[in-house]
Amino acid sequence: MDPTFLSIIMVVVLLGAILLRAPIGLAMGLVGAAGYAALSSVAGLQAYIASAWPDRFLSYELAIVPLFILMGNLATRTGISAALFSASNAWIGHFRGGLAMASVAGCAMFGAISGSSIATASTMARVALPEMRKHKYSDALASGCLAAGGTLGILIPPSIVLIIYALLTEQNIVKLFLAATLPGLLAIVGFMITIAIYVRLYPEEGPSQQPASLSTRLRSLGQVWHIVAIFVIVLGGIYGGFFTLGRGGLGWRGADGACRIADPRADA
Known part of the structure; x- marks a missing residue:
């Protein structure tokens, strides 16, 4: 045939x-x-x-993928996704369409620790969608902003897709992460501007709510400090070379800066 x-x-x-x-x-x-x-x-x-x-x-090259997925699942089970949305909602939820903007911000922060768009969209939908429906947001706006925000999972470093691409093409993972940071930030800003314009044109689609008190906002930041710590440790370790081991170990970069993962069995 x-x-x-x-x-x-x-x-x-x-x-x-x-x-x-x-x-x-x-x-x-x-x-x-x-x-x-x-x-x-x-x-x-x-x-x-x-x-x-x-x-x-036994693929050492793909070992990082299930580990990032595991980290995303642990974040879901421990309530980190709910804390992300609560913190975002406390600071920008009082604007018209603020819950939708908070969903996008929550997707961006969760994407920074999961590296997967599917995991980001499905996880944040469980937390944000019921809350937006509770405050009379339209299903079109609620589902649209979550679907768009989910795409941030492969843009905001660390990204599983970028890691796989770097391994297949032997590119510098640090440069790829740096290159993806600006488009990710532009996407976040673009999504929020789009939501703001949309709810101005159709106010009934995303009504505003009462602003949170200053104490509530500060308390919400205390619930997400560990997320910032994970982001700093992962990216800081990669950028600083702390997670790059010597010859014969599991390394992120070769001597030429290309992304390679050495197989310890090669020396056996």
């Missing part, structure tokens, strides 16, 4: 399985396995599976 035609069939089958609410990982695995067997053979598929699992689980 022509590989191009087979690829089209696989994409159609995959989308159909997803529309039928099959687990995405299971659907991708089954479709990929069927396509591999069609292009090669069943024996070739079995040989690939036998060797692929150990290689994927």
Whole structure:
């Protein structure tokens, strides 16, 4: 069978399985396995599976990805996401459309510790969406600002996507993080300006609320100090070279500044 035609069939089958609410990982695995067997053979598929699992689980290059996801899950379970939204809401929630702006700010801060857009959007939606509905925000504005704010997860360093890109292309991860910082900040400001203009044109979409007292605002900052600490430790350690080990260890950068992760098994 022509590989191009087979690829089209696989994409159609995959989308159909997803529309039928099959687990995405299971659907991708089954479709990929069927396509591999069609292009090669069943024996070739079995040989690939036998060797692929150990290689994927022992991948030092991708070890950082589940660790960032774990950090994001820990932040969710410990209530950090709720504290982020509460702190943002205490400072800017009294403006018209302020809850939507606070959601964007919360997404930006949560993205700085999770590195994932999907995790950022889903986590902040659980916290911010009920609060915006409670204050009579329209579903269009509430869902739109959370979807837009979720994209900040791959812009605000550290980003899983940038890490994978740096590993695949052997680029300097520090320069990539620095390059992504300004677009991330511009995106935050742009989202908030857009929300402010939108609620000016349609005031009923995002009503204002009573401002928080100064003591409440200061107390909210005390609930998010550990988030700032995580951000400073992670990025400060990367920028300062503290997380770069010597030869034969797990390193972020090579001698030329490119992002490489050395495999300790190479010297065995």
